[in-house]
Amino acid sequence: MNPSILESLLKSVQTGSTSIANALEQLRTLPYEDLGFAKLDHHRTLRHGSPEVILCEGKTEKQIVTLTRGLLKHKQPVLATRADPSVARALKRVSRKAVYHQSARVVVIQPSAPNPLQGDIVIVTAGTADIPVAEEAKVTAMTMGSAVETIFDVGVAGVHRLFDQVDRLQRARVVIVVAGMDGVLPSVVGGLVQTPLIAVPTSRGYGAHFGGLAPLLTMLNTCSGGIGVVNIDNGFGAGHLAHRINALVDRP
Amino acid sequence: MNPSILESLLKSVQTGSTSIANALEQLRTLPYEDLGFAKLDHHRTLRHGSPEVILCEGKTEKQIVTLTRGLLKHKQPVLATRADPSVARALKRVSRKAVYHQSARVVVIQPSAPNPLQGDIVIVTAGTADIPVAEEAKVTAMTMGSAVETIFDVGVAGVHRLFDQVDRLQRARVVIVVAGMDGVLPSVVGGLVQTPLIAVPTSRGYGAHFGGLAPLLTMLNTCSGGIGVVNIDNGFGAGHLAHRINALVDRP
Amino acid sequence: MNPSILESLLKSVQTGSTSIANALEQLRTLPYEDLGFAKLDHHRTLRHGSPEVILCEGKTEKQIVTLTRGLLKHKQPVLATRADPSVARALKRVSRKAVYHQSARVVVIQPSAPNPLQGDIVIVTAGTADIPVAEEAKVTAMTMGSAVETIFDVGVAGVHRLFDQVDRLQRARVVIVVAGMDGVLPSVVGGLVQTPLIAVPTSRGYGAHFGGLAPLLTMLNTCSGGIGVVNIDNGFGAGHLAHRINALVDRP
Amino acid sequence: MNPSILESLLKSVQTGSTSIANALEQLRTLPYEDLGFAKLDHHRTLRHGSPEVILCEGKTEKQIVTLTRGLLKHKQPVLATRADPSVARALKRVSRKAVYHQSARVVVIQPSAPNPLQGDIVIVTAGTADIPVAEEAKVTAMTMGSAVETIFDVGVAGVHRLFDQVDRLQRARVVIVVAGMDGVLPSVVGGLVQTPLIAVPTSRGYGAHFGGLAPLLTMLNTCSGGIGVVNIDNGFGAGHLAHRINALVDRP
């Protein structure tokens, strides 16, 4: 319901030209969602600086450009994930502020920097090939205002590399662990630290890996407590959740 | 929002004790869901006679009784599915009007009969063992007000039994086909009739049947157009959808 | 059996040149399917205007052209689904009336317009990437004679967008909900409206989406009653079923 | 064991230069597999005319040529399945007798025609897109010596097309039914005929078809008795089994 319509209704009640019973009836059948939701949505962006997200996969370049233009018109930041170089070029033509994170395949357009948070997030990967997913998580969380540090290639085949990092991990507010293949790294990290841990299985692997099913099941069945799992290759989801947790601490 | 609260607000606008700006603010932040939803819900039951449904599986007998008592207090009809004999006995102690359809495993309590619809629904089963699922569909649709006829055991292994029924099927407003094993019956029926058809896979079968997965996939991949599929053994869902379609025709 | 052959047989019975016993034998061994089926088929097309459908995937261009020519020779309308631009060009060479719906990947050739129905179908999509499947449903139902309206991008991540549309959905005779990713939209819509609802999972998604298995299972397990599910990406099947239901209401 | 070695041993027993106990010991430790197997293999080809089969998928062109040359050197017929046009060209360079069945993707090289059998095999397909698999079965069985007839496109969506063929099917020694999508055709045919029936699921389909899993499960769960199933798209296996059954009847 448009506020001006509501205002008119109230005025006509005030002046007596609409009876209370009649106004009651009109209010009862108002599309309720116009009352508060849009405002709530607006507040959300202002308060958290979390940008609207465009998952580019499955959309035409034209659709992506239109969506981006719409967001920019309302001064909203843009986070376009799964963007190939061609999409990135198109968005750079839309806005000079567009930055393409190639390994993460993410385009970011931020009219203004988000308020930085005090704590930080550490992202750990098991292998080199998991880095793109970790980068997607990193760009997501940083665009939302979190500080992020990455530690790559500390898989359990050489578990001592991980142990060097335990103190660093323990100091983070949130730890994201990205792993393909057997996906065992989150279980091991979960046995070492007390921070909330987000596990991200990746599609890196072959054979009985089934496109990431293997590490996904490993992580869901972990014996180490305190681990939340996101979808295979879902760096964005991990970065988003990590930021939510990080933002929680600074919430007034 | 309680209507009386809303009425008070409007009155205070009328008398001038609340300014329009202030009333606008209060309305904007009202819990929207209190405005219309409950009323809508109320209307729904009155208009369609569709009872609230209690899926007994996974609930304690005590919970089922409490839910039933709550519904009856508001004069609402009750449809309790997947009810074993012990639950049925308990509900009969709650209300004398409780009727237990044993094969369907459904308890129905109807304070008053629903308005009968003119058209009817025909339910076909491939085998004898599919009958309980068909009965669940039948009781569901009848309790909601539809007339239902059943034709059992016309599987394609003796396809001529089916052909005798084509005219009967064609005259129905909706046809429900219930089949376990290979689940091919809906495809064959769908090639013979023009009525909307609802396919229900059942868990009847063994081996590579995987609890109903085989007929479910058969039905989803049917080459015959105009078929909607519901969950394995979901007689209730099929009966509900069939009634919705049947009711549509009589909608003023 | 050709009616003229049957006529000759009856005449020779009438004139006595064929004995009753002999005629009985001939009738008993007639290919029964020639008696009524072909005629029934013929009636079907005339009555409903539902075109023969060619699923182009898996067929050679040459096969598609031959099938189309055969249908046109009998003045039947053509609906060629999953048609890529090259197939579309080939069919335009076959008939000037061929229209290519690019997003839907459907070619339609209609010698004459179907009788329009009074009620209408509303198709809702959860995301932008679900639009092609929705368009396939739309073109299918419209070619058969239904009026169709589409509402795109009302996924539950911003659930207020959906609530604005509840009245519109409630007025439709049938609602089709198309959703990839988690496929939750049909469950939410099903809780809001009383019209028959057809749910179409799409292959849009990644990771543990498994090519549409995830939203398919979501829809089959919905707690909201009255929902029929079709195969992943099966816009045609949804459009066909929706039209069958819509046509039911106008059936004399 | 080389026959000449065995002959020497027997001679030395005959002449007394080897004692019976010693000969017994030598025979006992002979590599048994050299006694009879190779001869058996040789007999097999001569008696049945069944060619050695080369599954081209997964082999290099060079390997395929080498295998073919080896077979031809021993005057053995060649049946190369899953052969793309490039392989076909290479084999035509190896032998002028090479014939490429393009739709079946099979290359046949037969030094001499096999003894023809008296009965025949009928191959039925549900749809146009199943034809390549049916052709693979046909070429296989014909190359082995069976007569084969094909009936295409008699899916159950227009079930009367099938009923016209019941007598023809009943006269065949073996019926092969090839079907993708929902795979219901073998169940329907199995309810109509008494001949041994071989069902071949194909990968034709989409969505919850899962590359042929859907029709495979349908066929394995058929309610119609007397049906044997082969792997998805395995036209070769079906043709081979059909020929074995056909050959059985003419076995002296």
Next chain:
Amino acid sequence: MNPSILESLLKSVQTGSTSIANALEQLRTLPYEDLGFAKLDHHRTLRHGSPEVILCEGKTEKQIVTLTRGLLKHKQPVLATRADPSVARALKRVSRKAVYHQSARVVVIQPSAPNPLQGDIVIVTAGTADIPVAEEAKVTAMTMGSAVETIFDVGVAGVHRLFDQVDRLQRARVVIVVAGMDGVLPSVVGGLVQTPLIAVPTSRGYGAHFGGLAPLLTMLNTCSGGIGVVNIDNGFGAGHLAHRINALVDRP
């Protein structure tokens, strides 16, 4: 259509009391399936002696008894599979001729012995635990008129036990191989004999056996040609198909 009704119609054409046009109309709308199908069905039983089959699983004891009574009234033989001892006792009360094959879990009631066939079927099992499935196949084929011999426990872990049987297998008209666990036996037998071979996976196994999925996949992917597969534990289906093949040879 009842023949006497047809006769009356023809007579009234002969006498002129029904016009040809009117008779034509009546014939056109006759339920075609009454013309030939029932007769065909009747012939089928007389000619082959194949009994009607009752799959007891999923049926109530009362339903099984009713079905049995119905068959016996028409002098038809009965084959009730998956019958537990309680069902067997009930059927023995229905007919003194009822025989319970306990390991096979099959009840047979045969008013008269079927015509014996000349060739025979050999059934091989990999392990002791596969015997019940083999027995179901044996009872099925024998009840239909085939001679059957069984060879138990010749799994490949001691492959020499199998080789002793090659000649015996080669002499059979059909070989059925029943195997659980890894299901490799049909592949090995298929490399040794030239007879048609039916492979039956069983649910015997544990862990990654998944209720018989493992041997089912093994058998479907066999490199040995000429093998047809039936559902997991489907001894009935294997016996039925084997008998069909066996009967084919003796077909006049």
Next chain:
Amino acid sequence: MNPSILESLLKSVQTGSTSIANALEQLRTLPYEDLGFAKLDHHRTLRHGSPEVILCEGKTEKQIVTLTRGLLKHKQPVLATRADPSVARALKRVSRKAVYHQSARVVVIQPSAPNPLQGDIVIVTAGTADIPVAEEAKVTAMTMGSAVETIFDVGVAGVHRLFDQVDRLQRARVVIVVAGMDGVLPSVVGGLVQTPLIAVPTSRGYGAHFGGLAPLLTMLNTCSGGIGVVNIDNGFGAGHLAHRINALVDRP
């Protein structure tokens, strides 16, 4: 390495009875894990009050009692999950402080209450049958020191029930959403609140639910950001992660 052993070594270096090179060698080969880990573990329990967890499923009653006695000897709290009434009775015999939460199937033994945290966790369930899993999460988090509130039965079939709770959810530090069937509730809640959200699929459902696979996939594929998923029925894991996040805010 026992500290006293290390002390002796250092003393002998100090006194010169061990050379530096020799001490270096001894230190290099020390079992490193004895240096710090055990102490770390000890600290962990003291600082966070998180009890050692015993998953009772798969353990004998005797083993559970022994493990419990061991923990109590070191004054550690005990959280025994998946404990049936018989186990509960056994543990009550071990300690009077044992409390059995029957619906949650958890036994808790806490020598002293944990330090309470300021923020709280809200647990929401879609249906009545999801309550036991929610209770496991609740008992887990409360035993660790978090305040927990539960809101039961707010599934999307009656979505207005959920909207009444949005403000309450928004005020929580962490929201846990427990849902079986289609598992859509977390997606809807995730679109309404900004707090970190943990989704728990349950095994409640039937048919194509596959023991919780359906809601698990729904939750992993959610379009709503900021959601971490735990294993099916893993109330403990959800409660543990929620507490970790809650504890993070109060971390000095």
Next chain:
Amino acid sequence: MNPSILESLLKSVQTGSTSIANALEQLRTLPYEDLGFAKLDHHRTLRHGSPEVILCEGKTEKQIVTLTRGLLKHKQPVLATRADPSVARALKRVSRKAVYHQSARVVVIQPSAPNPLQGDIVIVTAGTADIPVAEEAKVTAMTMGSAVETIFDVGVAGVHRLFDQVDRLQRARVVIVVAGMDGVLPSVVGGLVQTPLIAVPTSRGYGAHFGGLAPLLTMLNTCSGGIGVVNIDNGFGAGHLAHRINALVDRP
């Protein structure tokens, strides 16, 4: 071939009553498997002491007793796995030497102790509930002659417990790692030791564990090299393979 038959043949060659050509023919068609296999089999047992194995699951008690009696008559040791207490009692009645390992569910009957090997096998379990599988492996390997040591409950949730054991593991000839739940332990152990490692997934777990599928996939996808995997819960297979490797070292 019976040796006495072979002897007669050779004698008739010696005496000249059978020609060499004729003897050659007879030998060529001898069932080769009777020549050497049985002897080979006999040798095998004598040399390695590996007993014949009876998998009791799926066999009747009567069958198990008969098989056991047969083995004992030939002085062969017996290893009966998956034996419930009732089977154990039956075998104790067969032989006083029968020993029942209850946790392992294995009955062993050894006429004489096997030759002990010098090296040993270490079996590690992740959790308490994995012990029965580990015990099956232990009893198997010990019955065959290997020395075995077990280390229970060193899962990665408390990874320091594992590190205390690295030296012990490194000294073993073979390490078996048994783990349910997430199955990560073999990956971690594989990164620490250089000995051959056998991984055994167990069915311990719930939810997305799918009866052991989760740890099975984890182990197959391990990044740590040098790991062989056996079937879920297959302690026997692991013990057998470990013994084969251990025996290899002592092979002369």
Next chain:
Amino acid sequence: MNPSILESLLKSVQTGSTSIANALEQLRTLPYEDLGFAKLDHHRTLRHGSPEVILCEGKTEKQIVTLTRGLLKHKQPVLATRADPSVARALKRVSRKAVYHQSARVVVIQPSAPNPLQGDIVIVTAGTADIPVAEEAKVTAMTMGSAVETIFDVGVAGVHRLFDQVDRLQRARVVIVVAGMDGVLPSVVGGLVQTPLIAVPTSRGYGAHFGGLAPLLTMLNTCSGGIGVVNIDNGFGAGHLAHRINALVDRP
């Protein structure tokens, strides 16, 4: 911990400038993994000659080159698996010693030859298309120091080819069996030999092969004891495990 730092600490204890209590504290908090792990790692390479492995799939060419340069700087051998020709060319530019095994898709760079072992490994393949996986296993084991022999194309369809090789297999220290399609070869070989056996399923196959799932399940469910399975197409893992076993025998 750097040894020089440790030396300084010990010196300051010796000289008295650090108290024992203080030194104890410093040692206790040392990063334990620096004490022994690196040295262990170093030893490992020197002793076994096992090279660091780079799985090229999923890594950029630039990353592979950087990793290779790092290894060569420390004089370590390099084994780069799943290397396409372009990667091979890049590594040849890095080192003249780089050798590309094209069929195996492996690049090896060995500064010096490993110590050869005395025993050997035999690798058997079922079909020609399995050769690349066998070659990966071969190159892996040979690079580590094992002698390897290969026997290709001895599938069970012609089982006599295998029996010719039994003695050869029996003499090997380890046998690797590589098989796609139905994957039955390891079961057959396992029944013939007593050596440790490693089974490798391959992705060669089609239809219900599901990318190697079929032979994987076959191998895991084998009835033949003493078989360890590795991931689909994991030639590297099989070669690595075979070498570990082979090296065990020569271990002093």
